[in-house]
Amino acid sequence: MKKRYNWTPYWLILPSVIYLALFFAWPMVQALTLSVWDNTARLRLHAEASTRSAIAGSLPRGTPIEVLERQGNVLDPDDLGQSNLRTEVWFRIRGETVDGQVIEGWAPETRVRVRSTDATGAPTTGTIRPRIGAAADPLTSLYSEPSIVSEVVGRLEANTTVTIDELTTLELWYLIRGESGGEAIEGWAPSRYVQVYSDNVSGRIDSGDAGELTLRYIQAMINDRFFWPAFWTTLLLMVIIIPVQFVLAIIMALIIQQQLRGSSFFLYVFAIALGVSELAVGIVWYAIFTQNGYLNSILVSLGWLAAPIPYLTADTRYWIIIAIWLAEIWRATAIVMVIVVSGLQAISHEVLEAADLFGANLWKRVRYVILPMLKPSLQVALILRTILALQVFAVVIALSGGDVVTVLANEAYRQYYTLRNVNVAAAYAGLILLLSMFSAIIYLRMVRSHEETQG
Amino acid sequence: MSATGNLASAPVRASDEMLRVRQRALMRHRINQGLVYLLAIAISLWVLVPIWFIASMALTTPATVRTFPKGVLPFIPFSFDTMQFFLNSQGIIPGLINSIVVAIITLVLSTIIAAPAGYAISRYIFPGRDFYRLSILAVRAFPVVILAIPLAVVFINVGIYDSVYSLALMHTALTLPTTVLVIGSVFASIPYELEEAAQVYGCTPLQAFRAVVLPLVAPGIAASAIFTFVMSWNEVFAASILTVRNRTLPAQVLSTLNQSSEPYQFAGAFFMMIPALIFIFIIRRYLFNMWGQISK
Incomplete structure (x- = not known):
């Protein structure tokens, strides 16, 4: 050990710290945020039709509204692809008035019929559209800016030929009025947040631009019909898997410790499952338990069954649980074994020999010498297994299709992948994280006390 | 006093006794060893048999995979058809x-x-x-x-x-x-x-x-x-x-x-x-x- 105090070790651990901050701590915060923060909860209304103008108030998403006025507004070109956008196009045109004067100004696309375009498809010339209806104003106004509230620079007659110099795309803004908390609020909002009905005067707020704390997602999670089955199944699996796994792992570790001839073969076989994919294990046990699978094959061949039993059906949930139980024991006992073996290696031979000398039989040695000395390793393995049990996923999907029997991780996947409900999925992730954090705190305490006892 | 007497008077019987004790211990050790082996083999089977099953399903024809009851003996007939079918999917x-x-x-x-x-x-x-x-x-x-x-x-x-x-x-x-x-x-x-x-x-x-x-x-x-x-x-x-x-x-x-x-x-x-x-x-x-x- 280098005992010199210097900065080197900090430089050495820095990359891993940065990496874990980016891809562990940050997403963890994100998961908790996504599950309680609704970032489109409220729409802020502006006093004027401009993002820079003051906020007049805000309305929650879903509020019915009245549309009072509309106006085009310059659009950030980056926002063009956005959905729900209502746009209008304005042309800067040049044309001759009745008294022979050439004027230049902006007119909306709806007032100009395009007659020719250049090679890129941009309009170059056009004519002013006539207005339909006797009561209508026969002239078309040109504005100094692409907005009907700007100054009128002149007026052109219908069918005047004009050259089109420039075009711009504007987003519609609505002056809307809605009620929130018994109070009427009026203000401007861009079209992308507002849905206007076909009568053109009423509508609702589609989404917001400001966030708000919410329990909606957590409620949605808890009220989901799969939540409680998933929760209890996860706990049930934990309770039935872990004890069997520990007994089996300790037996396996004691066998390895005997240094039998061929022990390296046994070690390999016992450890195989460490590297086997969870999904593959699920399918392997599916091959055993499916209706024309191995279990039925053997039982029918031996004449113990007349006809194959369908195990993995909705009516026989307990068989699915048993299959998951066996699959998980098969898969995850190896890691407990490895931890127990390294714990066993730490027990000095003198202690075991002394116990042997005093005539302790195998059971007594295990019960009174080995188990107490293994306690720290077992505790650590226990917590690790508990947290891993919260993540059981592919085995369950392979054996039950993910519907009949379900677990928390599977629900997170369903919410994200099938239902496209990222926030509820994040709530599941947050729940699993909190349950794990709870276990991890215990885990850390045990590791610490373990290190203290080791001196 | 009696202990010294015993030792002095019966050295042959004592070694006899010890031999028997040793033999018994050896027997017990062997039985234990045998039991441990049995257990080790049983656990190995528990790990290996499912792998055996899936390997024999993967390395045969798709038609065999669908038969019932499935044979416990694997690879009959041996074929890469199922694997090929999977890889070509x-x-x-x-x-x-x-x-x-x-x-x-x-x-x-x-x-x-x-x-x-x-x-x-x-x-x-x-x-x-x-x-x-x-x-x-x-x-x-x-x-x-x-x-x-x-x-x-x-x-x-x-x-x-x-x-x-x-x-x-x-x-x-x-x-x-x-x-x-x-x-x-x-x-x-x-x-x-x-x-x-x-x-x-x-x-x-x-x-x-x-x-x-x-x-x-x-x-x-x-x-x-x-x-x-x-x-x-x-x-x-x-x-x-x-x-x-x-x-x-x-x-x-x-x-x-x-x-x-x-x-x-x-x-x-x-x-x-x-x-x-x-x-x-x-x-x-x-x-x-x-x-x-x-x-x-």
């Missing part, structure tokens, strides 16, 4: 390539980032070292996979969603803590005195590291890298969340699981197991080094 070869790419990027990234950290925690004592180790342990214990959901949101916003590279970033976060701990224990098993000795003989610290330490730790680091590969190869939850069109092999199999036939599923399961069977065999000597660290 849509999305499997691209999935295989994606899986290998993700696993290799994960392996490289994770080893490059973890090696210095592992060296630091095994060679230096510095304020914050215990805190760092405990944090790594805590991260190791966390269900990191679940973080795929918020990461998916981040990746969509940044525009790197549904790519093997972003999945490899996630997998690196998953494997990094284990790799740090394992590489730490590999360095810890090489005495620092060796490095010092090399420096006494005129090496610079960097030369000492390259000439003395590196050859000694290389096998251990290789083993850890292989295990990283296997972890990434097996990972299915994050892969299913973070990819849509560029699925890895397990994600591809999972997404089509409900619509696929049994020959496809069984061949897929066996195919996914093959690297584990080979790699765990290669690194079996290092396993305790690796996972033993978790409990220390």
